[in-house]
Amino acid sequence: MDLPAHQRPLFSDRVTVNGAVTPLALLADGRLWWSEGIQRCLSLEKEVLGFVASGPYIKLKTLVEARDGCCTTGAAGRLVPNDVVFKPSSDETHRLWCQKLREFIDSLGRPKRLLVFVNPFGGKKSAVKIFAEQVKPLFEDAQIQLTIQETKHQLHAKEVACSLDIKKYDGIVCVSGDGILVEVVNGLLQREDWNTAIKMPLGVVPAGTGNGMAKSLLDSVGDPCAISNAVLAIIRGFNPFMPFKHVIP
Numbered sequence: 528m529d530l531p532a533h534q535r536p537l538f539s540d541r542v543t544v545n546g547a548v549t550p551l552a553l554l555a556d557g558r559l560w561w562s563e564g565i566q567r568c569l570s571l572e573k574e575v576l577g578f579v580a581s582g583p584y585i586k587l588k589t590l591v592e593a594r595d596g597c598c599t600t601g602a603a604g605r606l607v608p609n610d611v612v613f614k615p616s617s618d619e620t621h622r623l624w625c626q627k628l629r630e631f632i633d634s635l636g637r638p639k640r641l642l643v644f645v646n647p648f649g650g651k652k653s654a655v656k657i658f659a660e661q662v663k664p665l666f667e668d669a670q671i672q673l674t675i676q677e678t679k680h681q682l683h684a685k686e687v688a689c690s691l692d693i694k695k696y697d698g699i700v701c702v703s704g705d706g707i708l709v710e711v712v713n714g715l716l717q718r719e720d721w722n723t724a725i726k727m728p729l730g731v732v733p734a735g736t737g738n739g740m741a742k743s744l745l746d747s748v749g750d751p752c753a754i755s756n757a758v759l760a761i762i763r764g765f766n767p768f769m770p771f772k773h774v775i776p
C-alpha cells in the first residue's frame with residue numbers, strides 16, 4: 528500500500544544514537560523517526576531549532592515539552608532543551624543529512640535577522656539576565672542573527688522604531704513587558720512609511736511585570752506563558768498560527 532505523500536521518507540540511513548544502531552528516517556512532512564528501544568519522533572518544524580555538525584556527529588538542537596509531571600492535563604507544557612546527537616553511517620550520508628536538514632529548515636521561512644529590545648528596568652529588572660541565559664542561546668541555536676538594543680531611557684524603543692532601517696530586519700522582538708512593545712508600535716506608526724513599517728512581525732518575550740500581551744498571545748495557541756514557549760513561537764514566526772504575527776492583526 529502506498530504511503531500518503533507527507534509520510535514518505537525524503538531520506539533514511541542507519542545511524543548510531545546513544546551507542547545503538549537504528550534506522551533514522553526524515554519524512555516529507557519534516558518528522559524524524561528512529562528507535563531507542565521505543566519509537567522516537569521529532570518534528571523539525573515544531574521542535575528543532577537548528578543543528579550543528581561536529582566531526583562525525585550531528586547534534587539536533589531541540590525544544591520539547593517537559594514531561595516532569597506524573598499526570599497529564601492535556602494542556603501544552605513548558606519547553607525544555609533536549610538535544611539529540613546521532614552519527615550517520617558514512618561521510619557521504621553525513622553530508623546528505625546536513626544538506627537535507629538545512630534544506631528543510633530553510634524551507635520553513637523562519638526569520639534570519641531580528642532586532643531585539645531588552646529593557647533592563649522592566650519587571651523585576653531581570654530582562655538582561657533572562658535574555659543572556661534563556662533567550663540568546665535559543666536564537667543562536669536557530670542561527671538567527673541578532674541586533675541587540677538595551678533601552679537606555681523611557682521612549683528609547685519608540686525613537687529607535689521611528690528611525691530604524693526596516694529592510695535590515697525580519698522582525699522586532701521585545702524582551703520586556705507590554706510598555707516597550709507599545710513604544711515600538713507607536714514608533715512604527717509615527718513613521719512616514721508607517722503603512723509598510725507596521726507590517727513588520729513583532730514578538731514579545733515576557734520579562735516585565737504584567738506581561739499581558741505575551742500571556743494572551745501564548746494563551747491563544749494553548750501555550751503557557753514561559754520564556755522558552757515565547758522564543759520558539761518567534762523562531763517559528765512565519766507560521767500564521769503562531770503569536771509572532773498576531774501582535775498586529
Ligand SMILES: Nc1ncnc2c1ncn2[C@@H]1O[C@H](COP(=O)(O)OP(=O)(O)OP(=O)(O)O)[C@@H](O)[C@H]1O
Pocket residue numbers: 646647648649650651678679680681682683702703704705706707708710734735736737738739
Ligand atoms: N533604561 C531605562 N530606564 C528607565 N525606564 C526605562 C528604561 N528603558 C525602558 N524604560 C521604561 O520602562 C517602562 C516599563 O517597561 P516594560 O513594559 O518593559 O516593563 P513593565 O512595566 O514592568 O511590564 P508590564 O508593562 O508588562 O507591566 C517602559 O515604559 C519604558 O519606557
